[in-house]
Amino acid sequence: MKKPTKLTTRSAPSAGAAAAALGAVPASNRTARAQERRAAIVDAAMEEFISRGFAATRLDDIAKRAGVAKGTIYLHFKDKESMFEELVRIVIVPVVARLTALPPPTGSVRDLIEAFAGNFLKEVIGTRRGDLVRLIVAEGPRFPAVADFYYREVVSRGIAAMRALIELGIARGEIREKDLARYPQIVVAPAMIAVIWQSLFERHAPLDAQEMLRVHLDLIFGERRTT
Amino acid sequence: MKKPTKLTTRSAPSAGAAAAALGAVPASNRTARAQERRAAIVDAAMEEFISRGFAATRLDDIAKRAGVAKGTIYLHFKDKESMFEELVRIVIVPVVARLTALPPPTGSVRDLIEAFAGNFLKEVIGTRRGDLVRLIVAEGPRFPAVADFYYREVVSRGIAAMRALIELGIARGEIREKDLARYPQIVVAPAMIAVIWQSLFERHAPLDAQEMLRVHLDLIFGERRTT
């Protein structure tokens, strides 16, 4: 992070106290407003970057969508490039946090992976977050910092976690293919493909991602016996 | 840059040869030169678009790299957009043509798919053609014409061909998972992931795509018995 968030800084005593006295927000109005604006900018920027790519996105449009003046953006971000880089962090960090704080692994490995797939299906594929993945694929080469961050925070962790699951699956005899632990990418691949497919080819040929992932899990774990 | 480029070379050997191969006649020098130039522009544009994306690529740079004047580009392409769209066609069409004219399918389905994977490995993953795939993923949403073309010429055909192979594999008993024929994407997914991985994360964690694809095929066909 290049810029510390202003959350706990500079709470204007007078104005802040007044606001507190009125019983609205605990934090100073000043700061609260600023945070709202910042969030609005982040949301708007996300939207624009996703639908136009980095280079084709205009700060004017971001400002308009966020309901702020163009100059305001520069109160929160150094410039367009670092805005983009911070953006990816800002959006991804909470997602990673949530995934890291996963429920304790109980039940079969297939159940675990299925649960994970279910989440992914609901929260990523076909959503704005899915488009973010495509955006990173698109801009990664021109933004090494973004690629680095994404690899470090998401990919490497995801791969590691998946590898652990696979090894567990192998140990428990749920997974037959022992080499799979060396390439957790294989397990994740169809989910990624689904993300990309929705962005590019949905209108050519809709893809039932859920069913595809099920078939893929059947391939890995063997067909599920009807319980 | 993975491949050395023809920065200021005037007679691009490969392109020149290709052009010469097309016309039976010695071809008036005039025309031959024009073809060379066009090829040089195509190569240069490819390179630039891949490494910077559509919007961030400057025609000036393409011209410089191709060793022609800026205006010359406009003798061959209407504008930047249609250059990009034509480019994708120009590069992809011969690839599709080559793949369409495949050798007669003999041997086991696994052998066939393995052969195909081998080709893909050699000709796409980690090459400029692979980068082109990433470029299409990146720019597709802003270039419907490109996405359409790519779906029509590459994706739909690839999926159809793969489906046929899978069905053959099922019929012959090589493939157990019957639902696989409904989602040929699953078979292709790791190859696509490999393409993207090379573009984005190679320097973070090199991926042995060949071995990964082998493991994936083992997953589908069962482990190969040592011959």
Next chain:
Amino acid sequence: MKKPTKLTTRSAPSAGAAAAALGAVPASNRTARAQERRAAIVDAAMEEFISRGFAATRLDDIAKRAGVAKGTIYLHFKDKESMFEELVRIVIVPVVARLTALPPPTGSVRDLIEAFAGNFLKEVIGTRRGDLVRLIVAEGPRFPAVADFYYREVVSRGIAAMRALIELGIARGEIREKDLARYPQIVVAPAMIAVIWQSLFERHAPLDAQEMLRVHLDLIFGERRTT
């Protein structure tokens, strides 16, 4: 150049005054400045378009002359074409407004027309407004919108007004030639010719427009008896 121009002046007195006259409020300095700039651009553009014609005029030169940056022009006008079209409106509207609010028609028809000719002489012939007329003649065919506007606001009204005067003159017995009311253009023609003559042939043979118009009126009304 017939009139000295406000090359790099920042506060164009006349324009500024005009702007101030419009808004009752002291008008935030911001807005006032913007209006000044706009006026400066309009003046500069007028000057350039008149002396070079539409196609040969460079926005760079307009900006330089107006003392603003190139981009500033685009805060006020969509593009070069619509700037030109708006310009004609901007300059002509107040003139028409002034003429429409004419003094009550008293005295002889000849006096009226003479008064009108006097105004025309002072305010149009040999002035920048006269050059504008020539500019419209020059660019009209390529700017139908301009020709339309000019016909609607100036020509058709002028012809109608002149026809009314002629009919009055005929009714009062001041004008003998009855068919003149069918072609008010005849009455106006020498004035127009004077405008064009000043633009093109002044240096070859100066034309005493005032005297010419007098002779023309003598032709129409008969020679004036020495009062």
Next chain:
Amino acid sequence: MKKPTKLTTRSAPSAGAAAAALGAVPASNRTARAQERRAAIVDAAMEEFISRGFAATRLDDIAKRAGVAKGTIYLHFKDKESMFEELVRIVIVPVVARLTALPPPTGSVRDLIEAFAGNFLKEVIGTRRGDLVRLIVAEGPRFPAVADFYYREVVSRGIAAMRALIELGIARGEIREKDLARYPQIVVAPAMIAVIWQSLFERHAPLDAQEMLRVHLDLIFGERRTT
């Protein structure tokens, strides 16, 4: 004239003789062809300059319309500017020549002027030549050479001739208004206005130029008694 016409120069002896032997043209084929091309270029250029103005006319379009290659134009004209200047000369000279060699002035002055007006009506108003006049009005200020030439060859002569006629008319008692001789422009003005009107406002309000000119002559000569 900056470039001597190639009419009598360089008649390739051999080819020329051969052509002559065949009995076709007396001049060499070479030269004849060149002249044809030159004429085609002149026609095409006229057309384009008239409909687009100098700056907006592209040599490409002239070449296309003339059926020659772009380079060929440069074999006949030094550059775009001098082409334009020569063009005006080329087109106007024969017209002037024809008018200079007028029929011997017989009959009344009114008849003479009426005859002239008739010619003007037929040959100028509403024709390409009329548009040429508008073109000169449009481009004159930027092409002093053109304005000079036009003044010298057409305007001054026309004015002089008209003045002579007016004086004759006054001497013969046909024209009452004696001062008219000082401003022959007055006599010509409606004809010029008609030219401009046709170019600009024909679609808004068609003008019966013939009738207007008749009324104008009535104004000058008094209404014609029915013969």
Next chain:
DNA sequence: TATGAATGAGGCTTCATTCAT
């Protein structure tokens, strides 16, 4: 802090002119 008018570098594109064939 917030604004948005102003800036001007930089990109795309056009087109007069050249020159090898």
Next chain:
DNA sequence: TATGAATGAAGCCTCATTCAT
């Protein structure tokens, strides 16, 4: 002579960034 591909200067316009209010 004639061609037209090639050139590159120059123009229009956009948009990230600044800064006075």
